[in-house]
Amino acid sequence: MLRIQLLCILVAIIGYGAAACAAAPASVLRLPAILSDNMVLQQGKPLKIWGWAAPDQTVTVSIAGQTRSANADAAGKWGVTLDPLAPGDAIERAVRTADSPIVVRNILVGEVWVCAGQSNMQMTTREIDNAVAEIKAAELPLIRLFNTAFHAPEQPADDVEGKWLICTPQTAADFSAVAYLFGREVHQVTKLPVGLIRAAQGATAAESWISDEALAAEPILEAICYRKKTMVKDTKGWDPHLPAGLFNGKIAPLTRFGIRGVVWYQGETNGNRAFQYRTLFPLLIHDWRKAWGEDVPFYFVQLAGHFKAAPEPANEPWAELREAQSLALSLPNTGMAVAIDVGDAKNIHPTNKQAVAHRLARVALAKTYGQNIVYSGPTFREMAVEGPAIRIRFNHADGGLKAAEGGALKRFAIAGADQKFVWANAVIDGDSVLISNPKVPQPVAVRYAWANNPEGCNLVNGAGLPASPFRTDEWPGVTEQAHLVKPEVLAAWKANPVPPARKPNPYLDPPSAGVTGNTLDVKIGDAIERTWDDVRADGYRDGPKQAVLQNGETRIWLPYGRGAGIYYELANARLSDPVPGLPPALLVEEGTASSASVVLKLKFDKPIGGFRLQCGPAIFRPAGAVAGVEYSTDGQAWKPLAQTDRAGQIDRFADPDKARAAGLSATDLYLRFYVRGKTNADEIAPDTTFRLRLGGDPMWGDAAQTFFNAQAQLFVTPAGK
Numbered sequence: 001m002l003r004i005q006l007l008c009i010l011v012a013i014i015g016y017g018a019a020a021c022a023a024a025p026a027s028v029l030r031l032p033a034i035l036s037d038n039m040v041l042q043q044g045k046p047l048k049i050w051g052w053a054a055p056d057q058t059v060t061v062s063i064a065g066q067t068r069s070a071n072a073d074a075a076g077k078w079g080v081t082l083d084p085l086a087p088g089d090a091i092e093r094a095v096r097t098a099d100s101p102i103v104v105r106n107i108l109v110g111e112v113w114v115c116a117g118q119s120n121m122q123m124t125t126r127e128i129d130n131a132v133a134e135i136k137a138a139e140l141p142l143i144r145l146f147n148t149a150f151h152a153p154e155q156p157a158d159d160v161e162g163k164w165l166i167c168t169p170q171t172a173a174d175f176s177a178v179a180y181l182f183g184r185e186v187h188q189v190t191k192l193p194v195g196l197i198r199a200a201q202g203a204t205a206a207e208s209w210i211s212d213e214a215l216a217a218e219p220i221l222e223a224i225c226y227r228k229k230t231m232v233k234d235t236k237g238w239d240p241h242l243p244a245g246l247f248n249g250k251i252a253p254l255t256r257f258g259i260r261g262v263v264w265y266q267g268e269t270n271g272n273r274a275f276q277y278r279t280l281f282p283l284l285i286h287d288w289r290k291a292w293g294e295d296v297p298f299y300f301v302q303l304a305g306h307f308k309a310a311p312e313p314a315n316e317p318w319a320e321l322r323e324a325q326s327l328a329l330s331l332p333n334t335g336m337a338v339a340i341d342v343g344d345a346k347n348i349h350p351t352n353k354q355a356v357a358h359r360l361a362r363v364a365l366a367k368t369y370g371q372n373i374v375y376s377g378p379t380f381r382e383m384a385v386e387g388p389a390i391r392i393r394f395n396h397a398d399g400g401l402k403a404a405e406g407g408a409l410k411r412f413a414i415a416g417a418d419q420k421f422v423w424a425n426a427v428i429d430g431d432s433v434l435i436s437n438p439k440v441p442q443p444v445a446v447r448y449a450w451a452n453n454p455e456g457c458n459l460v461n462g463a464g465l466p467a468s469p470f471r472t473d474e475w476p477g478v479t480e481q482a483h484l485v486k487p488e489v490l491a492a493w494k495a496n497p498v499p500p501a502r503k504p505n506p507y508l509d510p511p512s513a514g515v516t517g518n519t520l521d522v523k524i525g526d527a528i529e530r531t532w533d534d535v536r537a538d539g540y541r542d543g544p545k546q547a548v549l550q551n552g553e554t555r556i557w558l559p560y561g562r563g564a565g566i567y568y569e570l571a572n573a574r575l576s577d578p579v580p581g582l583p584p585a586l587l588v589e590e591g592t593a594s595s596a597s598v599v600l601k602l603k604f605d606k607p608i609g610g611f612r613l614q615c616g617p618a619i620f621r622p623a624g625a626v627a628g629v630e631y632s633t634d635g636q637a638w639k640p641l642a643q644t645d646r647a648g649q650i651d652r653f654a655d656p657d658k659a660r661a662a663g664l665s666a667t668d669l670y671l672r673f674y675v676r677g678k679t680n681a682d683e684i685a686p687d688t689t690f691r692l693r694l695g696g697d698p699m700w701g702d703a704a705q706t707f708f709n710a711q712a713q714l715f716v717t718p719a720g721k
Helices: 131-136 169-173 177-190 212-216 219-230 245-254 268-292 317-330 353-367 487-495 703-709
Strands: 007-016 040-042 047-052 057-063 066-071 077-082 099-117 140-147 164-167 194-200 261-265 298-301 334-337 379-386 389-395 412-415 425-429 432-436 445-448 519-522 554-558 566-571 598-614 618-621 625-633 639-644 666-677 689-694 712-718
Touching (some): 007 047, 040 194, 047 057, 057 077, 099 140, 099 245, 131 169, 140 177, 164 169, 177 194, 177 261, 194 245, 219 268, 219 487, 245 268, 261 353, 268 317, 298 353, 317 334, 389 445, 412 432
Parallel strands (some): 040 099, 099 261, 140 194, 261 298, 519 598
Antiparallel strands (some): 007 057, 007 099, 047 077, 140 164, 379 389, 389 432, 412 445, 425 432, 566 689, 598 666, 598 712
């Protein structure tokens, strides 16, 4: 039986080199956030410990009977490498004399997985099916959880914000559901400690997760490089769409930390550029492996079905994105969990995350841990034309082919040389499927589950794992000509690669006059609704709650400001409010404390009759706080507009369907953003944290994502309408 031993690391300053001042303070000794209490260290691999100290300072590191020393360089950076550890390694209890040593406690040695991607990897355990039972079962002290904070700078960061937490019902509830459930199964089967690092960010494209160096080396991606050079930069690193930004902020700081592998769930944001994903996704895998210095296992989730199911065979972009994902299986040490059968036509975040995590775990258990289990559903191997039919043979047909839950096979289509697909009769014949349709007497191609949402597709193997969607043809797709930048614009830039001067834009720049502090002078007639190619008339295509303009409305971005908007933040503050009679409320703007709530004043050039407000995400912890918005017109008393008490959650708390006011006739509108205790008499606890994003970059073309996730918008109706 494996003997689990808790370890500790002692990091101490033992002296200075000749070039350093002997009086330099020892307090500058620092470790990165990933090297902290409760962490899991990867077994069986060289152990790297690094950090910062005064230049030329000598630092010693001790763990499990090993001791290494190193001198900090001129920039104060130091690092040592120790021999690999095993889960049963014992501690050498050494005592050292040193000023202000750092002791990292409660360490396990086991298996470490980076769990990355966009919102489906970010989605928490409390948001999935059977959440109450899953959370209740999460008392698992040999699993440790690390969540990386949001950061997307232009250059690689040295560190990432976060801390290791022991897996409990409370910590698992707000952690990635896919990551937690995956790690739980790996732990239960291998009996090893498991460390899970969530590096996920909703609504992000693959290029945000790839280094600048890798992007620049691929000529086919020059449009992405152009986009980065011409984007309005956020110096604080809060733009999730910045190419390489999330690699710089969430991945680069981790690459010295030993890991077993990566599990990845992303692709939705690249759906309309699926053909380009054929380059992006393998590039990302190569890039990460280069950063870690080894071909770590890379296991990923193929996109689930989403959108309204097409009644007839059609070319649709998500089918091509899934194909691009499956092509990455040609790389060594990769594996794919097919999720085509657990999607949701109305929800881009399907709630059956148990099936997804289980399939990822099967891949890891088979390919990394040597378990003799079936880990993949059927995948296309070859086709053969047999008169009026086509026979398809599969890899991974373990245990035989069958239709899930019985009945006939569905979602097979067949076409002749005219490339016109029709639904086909599909019959299982031994280890193959025979496809035909009398309307296609001379067939040349077959497709299976080739749609955004191939609802009803049901081919599985004996283990019940679903077949991956596929096509046998290579006919032109719908995303091959998808462009981030118009070709003529890109050609002009290539001829003269100097970023053009950005033209004034009313959505990014303050009006030329009348702006002081938080006051916005708004000419309603100038605030014209911007059109977007990927937003349909019925609203945001991936989120039914997305607001659209109603009769007579004008959209105004809040606040007017530089591209990536503003974060308002409250953290570790004792709250007070200078306005008599109001409960305590405080916001911190751009990290600078204020003694009052943030108030935005909008002065309109004509009276407004009503408005609706939509905000970006609010993050607030711990339980017991309320975030909200109040409004005032023409300097009258404050009135409540919207609030939320889902403390500890992330929520788009100002829903425009609820956060509305009507029956007005005013030219001055005040919006007051606050956080306060649950009751008017309560102060907020000193450790309360609250963040609210206002703004966002409306110039970014992926409107369907930024609208929902980042920006605050005001929908104003002029008086009389």
